[in-house]
Amino acid sequence: MILITGATGFVGRAVVRRLAAERCAVRCLLRPFRYEQRLPTGILFSTVSASMDDLPALRTAMQDVTAVVHLTGEEDLVEEGTLHNHARDTVNLTAAAQEAGIHRFIYLSRLGADRASAYPLFRTSGEAEAAVRESELDYTILRAAVTYGPEDAFTNVLAMLAKAIPFVMPIPDTGLARFQPLWITDLVTCIVTTLDRDDLIGQTIPLGGPEHFTLEQLVAQVLAALGTRRRLVHVRMPLMRGLIGLFDALLPRNPAPPWWLDLLAVGSATELGTIPRHFGFEPARFAQCLDYLRRKRPWRRDLVHFILHRR
Structure with a gap:
């Protein structure tokens, strides 16, 4: 079972669709929002609702889970307080994963993440990365360029x-x-492939398009x-x-x-050629x-x- 956070966002919906198409067991962790949450339709997956502040609920959500894919889509950042809370949420999520005996943890960060950044967007991503690195999980951090596709908010x-x-x-x-825009299908391929790549454990990999x-x-x-x-x-x-x-x-x-x-x-943006080098294909x-x-x-x-x- 793979637990997905951020499943209602642009990237999250695409990841859930791909994993379901590959017949993976998927569980979407949903926060209790006041607003309607957009989930993929026509595919099989389960959901569980839990606040990121509720460690017992997070541990319950992780029963039978073997890997966590931690996503935060741009759509989520417009919700009040989400940007400020993201690093703390990541600390709680990694702690719950460790207590549940989960080892594999994929965190989707962004290019430019730096806990010393003057910009809140990049600082909070850098703080979340630090929480992942300081955990005892078999993590991989994927730093993605701005991602585009039919449902994006860019x-x-x-x-x-x-x-x-x-x-x-x-x-x-x-x-x-x-800027080095990254096609959503290419990003999803990198995320899903990383789940089965033990050679990427402990690495931080920048991802961008070919231009x-x-x-x-x-x-x-x-x-x-x-x-x-x-x-x-x-x-x-x-x-x-x-x-x-x-x-x-x-x-x-x-x-x-x-x-x-x-x-x-x-x-x-990052250097060109990181996706061919790490994943063996040319991005669109x-x-x-x-x-x-x-x-x-x-x-x-x-x-x-x-x-x-x-x-």
Whole structure:
């Protein structure tokens, strides 16, 4: 039995689908949210509800479990307090796994994770990594680049904003920050493969796509996939932080939450070729996987729905 956290997020749903397709026994650990949780449909898996603060409930959730895959999707970061609590949750999860006698533990982190970072997004990921390393588990940490796909909260939000704002597309002035977008199918392949790779125990492996982009180049690719022309307008980061902070205070769900600016300021890239070297396959190129943006959609209506609904 494989226990999955973050199963309701973009990456989590894809991991559950893949494991179920490979006939693995899957159990999804769900936190008691106030909002509807999106789980995959049409496949066989079990669920258990437990707060990350409830160690007895976590131990119960781990009965008959042989491996844990600990995910935190970008969607989860918009929930109040989740970013702040993630490192503490990881400490509790690793402790419960050790007490339950589980050995294999996969943690999906992010490129740039550093417990000394000035940016909360990367600092909390670095603190969570430290908790995993300090445990006695047979862990592997996968540091992923920004991940994209049909259900993501990155390229889809860029597309909604591009369609909703006429004539121009405001983007933060991110300077030399680089991005290495990773196709969701490739990330899932790496995660699932790692479960059976004892040679990766104790390692921290960076994962990224086959290309480096500036933010401007990445947005241009999204606009090209949409068949939309917009003039890119660079906005200084302090002004962008102020605007996003205002949106965060006023809107039920901010399409560009504050953690976005941490990601955009630091970037999300590593050296090219890490996936071929560690996993033996070539990851997909960004422009070749954007067909989901080319489909006719009511983008403006989708943006309104996104803002007004937590899930």
